[in-house]
Amino acid sequence: MMKLLRSYKTEIKPTEEQIQKINRTFGVCRFVYNFYLAHNKEVYEKENQFVSGMDFSKWLNNSYIKENPEFFWMKKVSSKSVKQSIMNAEKAFKSFFKGQSRFPKFKKKGKSDVKMYFVKTDAKVIIPCERHRIKIPTLGWVRLKEKNYIPTNATTHIIKSGTVSCKAGRYYVSVLVEEQESEKPLLSDVGIGIDLGVKVFAIVSNGMTYRNINKISKVKKLEKQLKREQRCLSKKYEDYKKRRKKGEATRQNIQKQQLKVQRLHHRIEQIRTNHINDCISELVKTKPSYITIEDLNVSGMMKNRHLSKAVASQKFYEFRIKLEAKCKEYGIELRIVDRWYPSSRLCHECGSIKKDLKLSDREYVCECGYHCDRDLNASLNLRDAMTYKIA
Numbered sequence: 001m002m003k004l005l006r007s008y009k010t011e012i013k014p015t016e017e018q019i020q021k022i023n024r025t026f027g028v029c030r031f032v033y034n035f036y037l038a039h040n041k042e043v044y045e046k047e048n049q050f051v052s053g054m055d056f057s058k059w060l061n062n063s064y065i066k067e068n069p070e071f072f073w074m075k076k077v078s079s080k081s082v083k084q085s086i087m088n089a090e091k092a093f094k095s096f097f098k099g100q101s102r103f104p105k106f107k108k109k110g111k112s113d114v115k116m117y118f119v120k121t122d123a124k125v126i127i128p129c130e131r132h133r134i135k136i137p138t139l140g141w142v143r144l145k146e147k148n149y150i151p152t153n154a155t156t157h158i159i160k161s162g163t164v165s166c167k168a169g170r171y172y173v174s175v176l177v178e179e180q181e182s183e184k185p186l187l188s189d190v191g192i193g194i195d196l197g198v199k200v201f202a203i204v205s206n207g208m209t210y211r212n213i214n215k216i217s218k219v220k221k222l223e224k225q226l227k228r229e230q231r232c233l234s235k236k237y238e239d240y241k242k243r244r245k246k247g248e249a250t251r252q253n254i255q256k257q258q259l260k261v262q263r264l265h266h267r268i269e270q271i272r273t274n275h276i277n278d279c280i281s282e283l284v285k286t287k288p289s290y291i292t293i294e295d296l297n298v299s300g301m302m303k304n305r306h307l308s309k310a311v312a313s314q315k316f317y318e319f320r321i322k323l324e325a326k327c328k329e330y331g332i333e334l335r336i337v338d339r340w341y342p343s344s345r346l347c348h349e350c351g352s353i354k355k356d357l358k359l360s361d362r363e364y365v366c367e368c369g370y371h372c373d374r375d376l377n378a379s380l381n382l383r384d385a386m387t388y389k390i391a
Helices: 016-047 053-067 069-076 079-097 217-243 248-284 308-314 316-330 374-383
Strands: 003-013 116-119 133-136 140-144 158-167 170-180 192-196 202-204 290-294 333-337 363-365 371-373
Touching: 016 053, 016 069, 016 079, 016 116, 016 158, 053 069, 053 079, 079 116, 133 170, 192 374, 202 374, 217 248, 248 316, 290 316, 290 374, 308 316, 316 333, 363 374, 371 374
Parallel strands: 192 290, 290 333
Antiparallel strands: 003 140, 003 170, 116 158, 133 140, 158 170, 192 202, 363 371
């Protein structure tokens, strides 16, 4: 059977000593990333040449640190993490040269995503993982908060590499596991169409409806709490600037308040992500032969100031990316219909187009006598669409 790579991400519970090592590694990786950007920019302005990540790594270890022993602290963390940080910066430069992204930005402490990378260095040595803990190089055994999530059978599931990250004061490990591809299930002969929206998250052509998770009381309560904490943080900043306090206690109070805001943002984000995962899992388990969705112009929808917040909280792009991955895993054909396809204006019964349909019209009423919910009619038209591209 074919082998594939699958990633698993879960929260860990490191000790205080391990947290210090992780944070120290984050700091060195961030410093080296910024140093590579600055050094490359300087060399390019002087000599009109680009320094590759491999050349910079050799110069840093063999020349720069030896000539400047005050920077020897860079060698006190995992060399694999530092090397990966340099390669990430090189990748950012190459994406910029190809016109795929903007010029790489310097990473700022507390505001940039920095990860601690570890890898399986020896083919004979495996990265051990047990039911409740995983052994990470330079850290040792680290406890897992979610038990039995990462596969523990070293013969069928081999951990190739991984990263340790931190978000809102919580630490996570993400591992890349090589495993055997499972047999794809037998699919039915029918397909489904999915119409995404703001009022309701998704309406499926088979009649299933998925609610807007942002309208439940739990999320509304957290958003209200987030507003209060953000207001409190803003007041602390204004007070700090006005009185020009430079005491350690004042800065620590601001950092504590920042952490409160980050944790609330993270909790709301996790609720939304979990809802998307549940929806996709339930859709795929119906085993349709194909799934049809619309190529939404999310950036254009975000320009509407009345709908931008509602559109952003629905996370349509994340839904599409995860649905593509899940369909590929199950062998389901994912069809993408053009954004100009009149799925909402088209009558599913007679095929006529209702040009005067407004956004406020939630019921579709045709001259032929067809009467249906607007979003359900759109999902049926998407299911039967003949012009599409396969993702």
